[in-house]
Amino acid sequence: MTTTASLKQRKAKAPAPRSVSILGATGSIGTSTIDLLLRQPDRYKVEAITAQRNVEALAKAAIALNAKFAAVAEPDKLSALKDALAGTGISAGAGESAVIEAAARPADWIMASISGAAGLAPTMAAVERGASVAIANKECLVCAGGLFMRRAAARNTTILPVDSEHNALFQAMAAGLRGDVRRLILTASGGPFRTWTADAINAASPEQALKHPNWSMGAKVTIDSATLMNKGLELIEAHHLFQMPAASIDAYVHPQSIVHGIVEFRDGSFIAQLGAPDMRIPISHCLGWPDRIDEPARRLTLEEMSSLTFEAPDLVRFPALRLAREVIEAGGAAPTILNAANEVAVAEFLDRRLGFAAIPALVEATLNEAARTGMVNEPASVEEALAIDKTARSMASALLPVVSKG
Numbered sequence: 001m002t003t004t005a006s007l008k009q010r011k012a013k014a015p016a017p018r019s020v021s022i023l024g025a026t027g028s029i030g031t032s033t034i035d036l037l038l039r040q041p042d043r044y045k046v047e048a049i050t051a052q053r054n055v056e057a058l059a060k061a062a063i064a065l066n067a068k069f070a071a072v073a074e075p076d077k078l079s080a081l082k083d084a085l086a087g088t089g090i091s092a093g094a095g096e097s098a099v100i101e102a103a104a105r106p107a108d109w110i111m112a113s114i115s116g117a118a119g120l121a122p123t124m125a126a127v128e129r130g131a132s133v134a135i136a137n138k139e140c141l142v143c144a145g146g147l148f149m150r151r152a153a154a155r156n157t158t159i160l161p162v163d164s165e166h167n168a169l170f171q172a173m174a175a176g177l178r179g180d181v182r183r184l185i186l187t188a189s190g191g192p193f194r195t196w197t198a199d200a201i202n203a204a205s206p207e208q209a210l211k212h213p214n215w216s217m218g219a220k221v222t223i224d225s226a227t228l229m230n231k232g233l234e235l236i237e238a239h240h241l242f243q244m245p246a247a248s249i250d251a252y253v254h255p256q257s258i259v260h261g262i263v264e265f266r267d268g269s270f271i272a273q274l275g276a277p278d279m280r281i282p283i284s285h286c287l288g289w290p291d292r293i294d295e296p297a298r299r300l301t302l303e304e305m306s307s308l309t310f311e312a313p314d315l316v317r318f319p320a321l322r323l324a325r326e327v328i329e330a331g332g333a334a335p336t337i338l339n340a341a342n343e344v345a346v347a348e349f350l351d352r353r354l355g356f357a358a359i360p361a362l363v364e365a366t367l368n369e370a371a372r373t374g375m376v377n378e379p380a381s382v383e384e385a386l387a388i389d390k391t392a393r394s395m396a397s398a399l400l401p402v403v404s405k406g
């Protein structure tokens, strides 16, 4: 029976709202995060949200979330953002420094979901602040993973892996002692070209590459899934997040995208995490952690789990995974260079200036050129990582005509 006294007691027990910020609020991960926040408005108060240029969506989200601050990375969008937020009491900022300011504002939990190396400085600002940082932006771990993990440890920052495979491994690993882990297995859908011949892959168009079989995501990560560079980036991401050697991390093609990650223990036990291919599940795991949140997405049925297949990836048609292993082995600046060259290649492919098979070719050519010119040192600061990133982008751009000729 509900009495006034028990109601009062329950009210007294209601936890204080958690303050949260979202970097990359207008993207695929950002909007899924907002969807979860809006379902429990009393549990969260929103400190800051950011975007690159989509002022309309940013302002709409800031108003819906009653955020304190909204920042847009493109400086010339300030007046448009101020106009869109006029009369709401929400402060507006613009430029890279405003995005970093948003990341450094006090929040208990920050979603790092900017796409690409552009997320490095803001995500690091969040890490330096020492909150819980939910990491979707895998590129920042690829660019500067060693530095990133050292700073998180120094600042006592909790890193929560959002990427579906890493979130799965994080969940599965909780079932055993770290020293008992023999191998981490990342699953890969195989992308839209999993069954295509090398010639057909070579001629693939952006429209074909953007049709991911199972996940709805932003353009950059969707192209990465098609080349399997996404799995390469994820291999490097897992290497840093879980401090495991690359030799103990494998990727298997699992076209159903139902098993997201598997941890193999030394006694022959395999512990996997399964779920619908909906990012609201891993996001909610990070948002609620260490508690769980009710029904973030559709529940899988056991029938849907009745046919699960796994196969080794084909490194000839999809060389990106080989390149990722090679850069972990090479260490130093190589992962930062791989990421920068890949970002250039993906943008060129989407603009139809580069063929699909030339994406990994441009990455490989840039890595070779960088090694030849002695670009070897691992970045020791965000500034160094961004300097390597800039030089590698110039190198990749200069190599475009060579790679395009085949």
Ligand SMILES: NC(=O)C1=CN([C@@H]2O[C@H](COP(=O)(O)OP(=O)(O)OC[C@H]3O[C@@H](n4cnc5c(N)ncnc54)[C@H](OP(=O)(O)O)[C@@H]3O)[C@@H](O)[C@H]2O)C=CC1
Binding pocket: 023, 024, 025, 026, 027, 028, 029, 030, 050, 051, 052, 053, 054, 055, 073, 099, 113, 114, 115, 116, 118, 136, 137, 138, 139, 162, 163, 164, 215, 216, 217, 218, 219, 220, 221, 279
């Ligand atoms: N989508 C997914 O399901 C998954 C994504 N990830 C990773 O999460 C990250 C985000 O992916 P996703 O949400 O798909 O990407 P989207 O392209 O959908 O969104 C990117 C977000 O970042 C903002 N942004 C882009 N460039 C900049 C910049 N230079 N400065 C500041 N903000 C910027 C965009 O703003 P604007 O809208 O204004 O352009 C947008 O808010 C990526 O690293 C991806 O690999 C990982 C697992 C799954």
Ligand SMILES: CC(=O)[C@@H](O)[C@H](O)COP(=O)(O)O
Binding pocket: 163, 164, 165, 187, 188, 189, 190, 191, 215, 221, 224, 225, 226, 230, 231, 279
């Ligand atoms: C949802 C997610 O985590 C993506 O990174 C996903 O992994 C992409 O699918 P692929 O398995 O095709 O790379």
Ligand SMILES: [Mn+2]
Binding pocket: 163, 164, 165, 234
């Ligand atoms: Mn993933």
